[in-house]
Every structure is written in structure tokens, then in C-alpha cells.
Amino acid sequence: METSVTTTGTIATIATLAAHEGETVTLRGWLYNLRASGKLLFPIFRDGTGTIQGIVPKAAVSEELFETLKNLTLESSVKVTGKVRADSRAPSGFELDVQGLEVVQRVADETPFPISLKEHGVDFLMEHRHLWVRTPRQSAILRVRATIMRAAAEYFDNNGFTRTDPPILTPNACEGTSELFEMDYFGDDKAYLTQSGQLYIEATALALGKVYSFGPTFRAEKSKTRRHLTEFWMVEPEMAFAELEDILQLAENYLSYIVAEVLKKHQADLKVIGRDVSKLETIKAPFPRISYDEAHAMLADAFAKGLIENEHKDGDDFGSPDETYISNQFDRPVMVHRYPAAFKAFYMQPDPQDPTKALCVDVLAPEGYGEIIGGSQRVDSYDLLKSRIEEHGLPLDAFQWYLDLRKYGSVPHGGFGMGIERVVAWICGLDHVRETIPFARTLNRIYP
């Protein structure tokens, strides 16, 4: 405590000032901005729950308070006391008639807060991420992310799913890919960071019926795009006695719930972020469904009309511009199902109507945000799964336990994975996933 100029009043937070209108409260936070206009000071305070403008007429306060505040450095920590006054022009709906101030720590004049209100380069901001998170836009994104994280678990908790946490350290790759972080595990063994908990929660689904996992996953991918992180959070439901139709219904209800929760709780934050909420208000189940073949036909038609640059080859996966074109035809996420089995994962159940297709779905977000959910029904036959593992050149012994699940009470089952950061990027309307997580890990950055 460096300077104290009478601090009294109920401790309150900016988000809950509606309950204190007309009262004298004490807010604990930081000086976010300060404007002086003759004999009036207009400090803006932040406390993590929001920001509020204070009004300080020189005549209404002691000289000491006026001078202390007038010379206060940005991001200094304070306890500020004042009367809460409703003001319809204020973003929070309230202003504070400041009566007292305690400076907890004054930022030194020689080392001002490094992030000013002017523009900074991305590298500078990422290098100062521990401070950048304090700025209103970044704080708003993190609050929205927290609600997405909560809703992502809550939907399953409220619908009969049991959370089962798969291991992060795994003895081998889930899908046999090569982009794995590898480390020594006490000498002889190698361990790898998980890319998906799916295989493990197939085991717990056969124990508990409906389950989900929710944790970090990793990809040692040397790509530097606005959609890639090396460390990202994934939520994955898995259901016993479920077929593709159940998975589609779950996906559309799930995403609708998450968007509704954000809209319910974060109108102010979405405004700070600059998100067009009308684009989110349409996100309600049911979602459009098209097969891979229909999507291909849509692209062929668009190419014929000169609406897209590159021709999509039947049987190939969709590229990012293909996905953007497809998703732009709809005002809500589109569920593309039954892709060619050839380029999909070994564990996907073939479509009985056309075994060259997999019973799978990619959910493409609107506005070009790409795939946010990927799911499938899983192969439930022991013999088929065994031959798939062999065809893909995967080591049978490492997958023996996974094959066991088809030997002891196999059932139709399936689920999906949803990447949290892509969902945050889409819901907040962000250009780059690096702003979707407190401390992004990318090809070139593991600091701070």
C-alpha cells in the first residue's frame, strides 16, 4: 500500500454493480486509462469482470486524491471507492463518482506498462502475452472461452455422459500418424503425447455407456497457419449402442447449446470483441446435412459456374477453399457425412449401403472457419478391425487391447471430437487461433 486516500464501502465487482446502484462501493482493480479535462478527471478502472469510468471533479475531492489520481500510471493496482450512478451512455450502464482511492502498487514512471493503446506487432504482443491478456479484447475472449469450456462439459454432464479422462502419455500413436511429441519414459520405453483420447474412451464407453473426455491434445506439426496450435484442447464424446444418426443429432444439439450459452452470458464481451451476433443467433439445431457426394456435386457445379478457382476431384478430401465454399451456402454449421473410406481413419465403420464410404461426419463451421467437429461410427467387428489395422501397417500388438473391445461384448458405437480453440475462433470471429487460448503454443513459440 503506497498511498491511501480514504477507502470505504462494500467490496463489489464491476459485473455486479446493478445490485449496488446509488450505493457507495469499493472496487479492487487496476487503472486501465485516464483522461483529464481541465478540472475533471475521467479514470477508467478494470477489475477482471469489466471496466467502468470514474468521474472526479477537482472541487468534489481532496487535493491529495486529485493529484494522486492525476499522476497515476496505467495498470497501477488500486482500491477505489465511489458512488454507483446509472448512466445509459456508459458501456457497463454505470459510472462511478469517485470518493476515495488506495494505490496498492504504483507502476514506476521509468517502466510504464509496455502495452499501450496504440497498435503493436504480433510478436511483441505474444512475447508479452502475460500482460496482453489484461487488455479488454483479450480478457473478453478469455471469458467467452471459459464459458465454452464450461458448456462443453456441462452439456454432457446433464445428458447422462460420464467424464472419463484418457491418458496424455501414450505408448503409441492413436491413428498411426508421425506428428508426435516423443520422450523417454524411465529408460527403455518411449512415451508420446496424445493426439486423441478416442481409442481409450471406446473402452470406457463399453464400461459406462455414454462417456466423454476433455483434455489437451498435441500435434508436432511443422505448419504455421492461422488454424494450427501444437497444443490444443479437445472434447470427445463416445456412446455405446449408437449409430451415425445418433452422432449427427448429438453434434447439432451440442453446438447449439454451446452457442446459446455464450449468447446468454456474453453480450457485452461479444460487443468488445466486435462480433456480429446475428451470425450466431441462427445457430440452432437441426443443421443441414449433405453427403460427401452431394458436397462434391455442389463444388463441381460451382466450378462450372466459375465460383471457385480449383476443380474438386471426386474421391479426394476437401481443401480449405472447398470447405469455405460449402459452408458459405448455409447460415449454420453443415454436417458433411459419408466421406470416402480411403482417406479416413482405419477405425471408421463402412457404410452398409456403399462400403467405399465411411459412416463419418465433418461439421464445418460457417464463415469459413472450417472443420470444428469430426466424428464417426467405429468398426465393431473384430475381423474387419484386425484387417484394417494390418492394411494400415499398424502394429497389431499395440492395438491388441483395442481389438479386445470387439471380442468382449462389441456393440455399435461412435462419437466425435471437437477442438475447443477452433470453436472459440469461430464464435468470437477471430482471425487466428493464437488469441483463443491464454498461452498459445505454436511452431515458433513456447514462451512465456
Add this chain to the structure above:
Amino acid sequence: METSVTTTGTIATIATLAAHEGETVTLRGWLYNLRASGKLLFPIFRDGTGTIQGIVPKAAVSEELFETLKNLTLESSVKVTGKVRADSRAPSGFELDVQGLEVVQRVADETPFPISLKEHGVDFLMEHRHLWVRTPRQSAILRVRATIMRAAAEYFDNNGFTRTDPPILTPNACEGTSELFEMDYFGDDKAYLTQSGQLYIEATALALGKVYSFGPTFRAEKSKTRRHLTEFWMVEPEMAFAELEDILQLAENYLSYIVAEVLKKHQADLKVIGRDVSKLETIKAPFPRISYDEAHAMLADAFAKGLIENEHKDGDDFGSPDETYISNQFDRPVMVHRYPAAFKAFYMQPDPQDPTKALCVDVLAPEGYGEIIGGSQRVDSYDLLKSRIEEHGLPLDAFQWYLDLRKYGSVPHGGFGMGIERVVAWICGLDHVRETIPFARTLNRIYP
């Protein structure tokens, strides 16, 4: 589908049969056990939500159904239809008068389910963990764990905390310990698996006020005890403008909430596990609080009376038998505060009353379960923190961003960390943490 003998009825789960008394329902699950007594079969089915006994009198069903069921192998997957009848002697409160049966996959006679009802060795069970999780006790533990995971987040979500996820891949050790999993990070850099998100969420607490993190943490420790995993889940709250007293109050209210949630939702599971719930019913805030000095005096007294084997040396940390003796004096968790700073972490705030002590707390669980929470107020002075980092021989440049938090609006702040697996072990009354998580990672095991 291998055999179908008329399956109709509303799809239901065993946990929700109370809503279907007297009705005909179809359950989807597995044959857990089967007893035959002359012309009566007593199959027990499980579906992940619970178990139920069926009654099948030979005279009441078709010969095909009777023979199919009589010869059915354990853990075969089935859809079973029957009438729900209340029976106060049944553990679930209901029995099923079986009318129809569809066998989804019959476990082959040559490869019976490997986990029988007799005792197996721990290695065998851990090697078959993907199947072991299906047994009633393990399923019950996982359901309780899921509720603990949920309550652990929910309490904070409902009390103004924002979840902020710290990175798992970090450039250096949080507390400068050596038990780190290390890996290459794209060539030049090394990355380490996090042991705690605390330092990172101190940054987000100064942005958002009250925050928490919830994720896996890692320790490459070569110890093989019943309390150690190499991978475990940790939940960590951090509060700006908080002192030790706030941390103590949060800890006792938090643990009380979690225990109450388990008691509310899992009476049947706790019975299956064999937990003495009377030991949990006393877990209500406020918790007893004793200082390190008082705990030492308690141990000195016990040693003098011959109640403990080894003398506790004043100034030393407590050993496991010391913690057990201390916790046994109380019927709820005991909060031991103000340990000697000498053996505590560098970031702990000294007690102004006695700077050789730290403003910290260890919460010791009852019944010898040891430390379940460790927390502290953090050093908020730049100069003191800097000299602490230097004294501990930690690299200043790696901690520069952490020091920045004391330069730009420092405030009294603090929080704690709670290990989920130890809490699950304590609440379920388990001997070993390996049963507290779906796929435990220990010194000798990363499979399956």
C-alpha cells in the same frame, strides 16, 4: 446381431428405472453374471449406469430364449426386454421379468472374458485395465471421479472464477525441480511437461480477478508408492486481492462442496465401493486450523507419550506418519498453516509476524490420506521475488515475465492446488491411486 428373440419396449437405462415401474422396457448392455437354479435363470445385466437382476422362469419364455440365455457367455452384449418390477431386496430396487433378448455380440466360448469374479493379481488387472473398468467396483469409482471432476470446476464457475488454461508444454520448471519429462520442441528448443499451472494463472488472475486452471500435470518421479502417479489431474484457483485467510476459507468451502456433491449423487456407488459414508458426512466447513508450530507441539507430545515412533524435528517438513498422526486427531480435513519458509517454494509470501514462516497451507485429508491441497499467498514485491529467484539459483531471464507481474499493478494474491486423484482415493477410501483414474501412468506402466 447374432440372435434376436423379440425385443420391444421403451429404451431405458438401469439408473432411471424408477420412472418405468410396471412398464416393459428395453435395456442395452452386457451380461454381467448368470446363475441357474433348475427351471429358473437369474441373469444380471449391466449397462454402465448400474446393474439389475433378471428373472427367467422356463415356463414363462420361449425355449429359444431360455436356451440362448442359459448358454450366454459373460460380457456378451445384449438388448434385453422385460417388465420392471419393484423389489425392495434388490440393490437397485428393481428386478426385470425378462420377455425378450437380442444378443448383439456373443463372447466366444474359446475366449471367455478374462476378468472373472475370482481374485486377480494387480499386474493382470492393470494389463487388462480396458476391461477391468467394466467391473462394478471400478465403474463405481469412475462415476464418483466424474462427479468430483465436475464439482471441482462447477464450484469455481458458480463463484465468479474464470477458467484459464495454462500451457502443458513449458520452457522451464515451475519450481525448479528436476523431475521433469523433457522433449525436443522443433529442433533447438526443449519443452517440459508442466508440473503446475500456478505461475501462468497468476498472470491471468491479474487480468481477470479470480481464475482457475484444471488439467493434467506430470512428474517424472522414480517413486513407486501407493500415492504417486506420473500423470495426474490438478485443479488450481488463483485470486487477485486475496490473502491467506481468503485461501483457507476457499479451501474448506470447496472441499465441503465436493464431498456434498458425491454424497448427494453416489450413495449406491459408495456402497458398491464399500466406503463408510459416515466418515464423509462430517466433512463440513469450517475445518480445524493449526499452525506448523502447533502441529509440531502435537507431535512432540505424541512422541513423549509413545504414540508415534519417530521424533519430529522442529523446522523439518512432516513425514507421512506425522501427517497421518495429525490428521487422525480430527474428523475432517485439517488445515496446517505457516510452515517454515526454508523448505517451501520460493514464491510464497513471508508471514509479516514471523518472516521465517510462509503464508501457506497444507490441507491434510482424514484417515491418513495425506496432503490433498497445498496453497499459499504469493510474494507480491518485485524486489523480494527477484532475490528469492536468485537465492534459489533459478534463471532470472526465464522468470522475467513472472517478475513483470510484480512490476505492473502488483496486488496481494494467492491460491492453491488440489490433486484430483488423491481426493478420489480419499473420498472412495482406496488403498492405491492407480484405481482413481481410467488409465493410470506409473513408473512401470504406460500400457494400455
